Amino acid sequence: MSEYDAIILGGGAAGLMCAAIAGQRGRRVLLIEQADRVGKKILISGGGRCNFTNIHTAPDRYLSANPHFAKSALSRYTAADFLDLVERHGIAWHEKTLGQLFCDGSAKQIVAMLLEECTKGGVEIATGISPQVEHADGRYRVGQASAPSLVIATGGPSIPKMGATGFAYDLARRFGLKVVEPRPALVPLTLPGGEALFRDLSGVATEVVARAGKASFREAALFTHRGLSGPAILQISSYWRHGEPIAIDFLPDLPAGWLVEAKRARPRATLRKALSDHLPDRLAEALAERLALGELGATKGPKLTEAERTLAHWRFHPNGTEGFAKAEVTVGGISTAELSSQTMEARKVPGLYAIGEAVDVTGWLGGYNFQWAWASGIAAGQVL
Ligand SMILES: Cc1cc2nc3c(=O)[nH]c(=O)nc-3n(C[C@H](O)[C@H](O)[C@H](O)COP(=O)(O)OP(=O)(O)OC[C@H]3O[C@@H](n4cnc5c(N)ncnc54)[C@H](O)[C@@H]3O)c2cc1C
Numbered sequence: 001m002s003e004y005d006a007i008i009l010g011g012g013a014a015g016l017m018c019a020a021i022a023g024q025r026g027r028r029v030l031l032i033e034q035a036d037r038v039g040k041k042i043l044i045s046g047g048g049r050c051n052f053t054n055i056h057t058a059p060d061r062y063l064s065a066n067p068h069f070a071k072s073a074l075s076r077y078t079a080a081d082f083l084d085l086v087e088r089h090g091i092a093w094h095e096k097t098l099g100q101l102f103c104d105g106s107a108k109q110i111v112a113m114l115l116e117e118c119t120k121g122g123v124e125i126a127t128g129i130s131p132q133v134e135h136a137d138g139r140y141r142v143g144q145a146s147a148p149s150l151v152i153a154t155g156g157p158s159i160p161k162m163g164a165t166g167f168a169y170d171l172a173r174r175f176g177l178k179v180v181e182p183r184p185a186l187v188p189l190t191l192p193g194g195e196a197l198f199r200d201l202s203g204v205a206t207e208v209v210a211r212a213g214k215a216s217f218r219e220a221a222l223f224t225h226r227g228l229s230g231p232a233i234l235q236i237s238s239y240w241r242h243g244e245p246i247a248i249d250f251l252p253d254l255p256a257g258w259l260v261e262a263k264r265a266r267p268r269a270t271l272r273k274a275l276s277d278h279l280p281d282r283l284a285e286a287l288a289e290r291l292a293l294g295e296l297g298a299t300k301g302p303k304l305t306e307a308e309r310t311l312a313h314w315r316f317h318p319n320g321t322e323g324f325a326k327a328e329v330t331v332g333g334i335s336t337a338e339l340s341s342q343t344m345e346a347r348k349v350p351g352l353y354a355i356g357e358a359v360d361v362t363g364w365l366g367g368y369n370f371q372w373a374w375a376s377g378i379a380a381g382q383v384l
Pocket of ligand 1: 009010011012013014015032033034035038039040041042044045046047050051052053129130131153154155156158159163164165167327328329355356357358366367368369370371373
């Protein structure tokens with residue numbers, strides 16, 4: 001039996017960061033990864049360039065049954081702290097939109113950086129192992145390794161073809177921890193047959209405001225052959241619940257009364273023409289067809305006002321999402337009520353920790369999820 005101070009299950013963003021920090025504090029750390037290599041999701045993230053953090057990171061950009069839980073870890077390890085690490089490793093980066101920071105080169109640099117940090121901490125890494133966990137006499141045993149601390153860093157079930165599973169939840173339940181029902185998030189939405197008109201628009205994108213409940217996002221929406229995607233839709237999908245509609249404002253920049261004004265300026269123009277001044281042609285055509293209005297000059301003012309309102313609150317009734325197969329992350333997970341927000345340790349199971357996506361904390365699109373993985377990994381890594 002090999003003795004360690006901590007065994008970390010999962011060599012993703014959170015597990016690698018946690019291992020590096022604990023190792024650098026002099027702890028003997030074993031990191032166990034079931035895949036043949038660590039950091040696979042990091043490698044495919046951000047289109048291969050890894051959107052590794054967001055400079056606007058704040059707790060209100062995370063979903064959780066307890067919206068306060070993430071505050072402590074996020075405030076103790078910020079986007080600026082991670083950026084500092086990236087710069088110390090000489091990795092070139094750039095800001096894209098909305099505070100999203102990406103590598104100029106490749107996500108491989110982030111994995112290499114984390115591995116270098118693990119090496120500095122003398123972390124032992126074992127890959128290609130499906131761990132069986134036992135717990136007795138205050139020690140956790142995984143194969144031939146034993147430690148007083150075990151960290152669950154095995155992520156969520158999104159992208160099962162990469163080997164993602166609900167392992168974290170099963171293990172947590174075995175230790176009596178509650179799990180908030182996981183559902184796919186940052187995921188395209190599917191539309192039923194009745195809204196098939198829009199499926200013909202597959203490939204058309206436009207900037208919208210998407211709303212579900214109280215949440216709203218202004219970004220691009222993209223029509224697909226199955227429904228809706230694009231950043232605005234991925235963002236709103238995390239807030240969407242089955243059976244609820246989502247509302248789209250197709251013309252967020254136009255002032256109230258713009259269509260009546262358009263009638264005054266160009267009475268011979270059709271609605272389709274008026275819309276195509278602001279929207280892609282195919283979308284203008286589909287919306288005008290649905291609204292069934294012709295020449296503006298021949299349409300009464302109140303009808304135009306009503307059309308304007310419809311265009312600003314276009315209701316779609318998604319019948320589902322594209323599921324975990326296409327979801328960037330998982331909403332839900334190990335209940336934060338079970339964990340210390342300072343250390344990520346389970347309140348009723350000493351020595352058991354959970355970090356990263358396995359926990360019921362889910363960020364917006366745009367680098368927020370990695371920032372949570374780093375921050376929660378460090379919170380645990382500092383106390384192991
Ligand atoms: C296509 C895609 C692109 C993304 N792009 C971004 C982005 O640009 N920016 C951003 O912030 N977020 C992005 N995300 C989300 C981000 O990847 C996750 O939030 C983040 O990886 C979570 O880190 P984690 O360490 O908790 O889990 P993971 O990174 O998923 O790591 C978990 C690890 O545990 C391993 N594992 C699973 N089960 C076991 C087991 N039983 N035993 C041992 N090991 C196990 C897995 O193989 C994996 O290596 C993206 C996600 C996807 C799917």
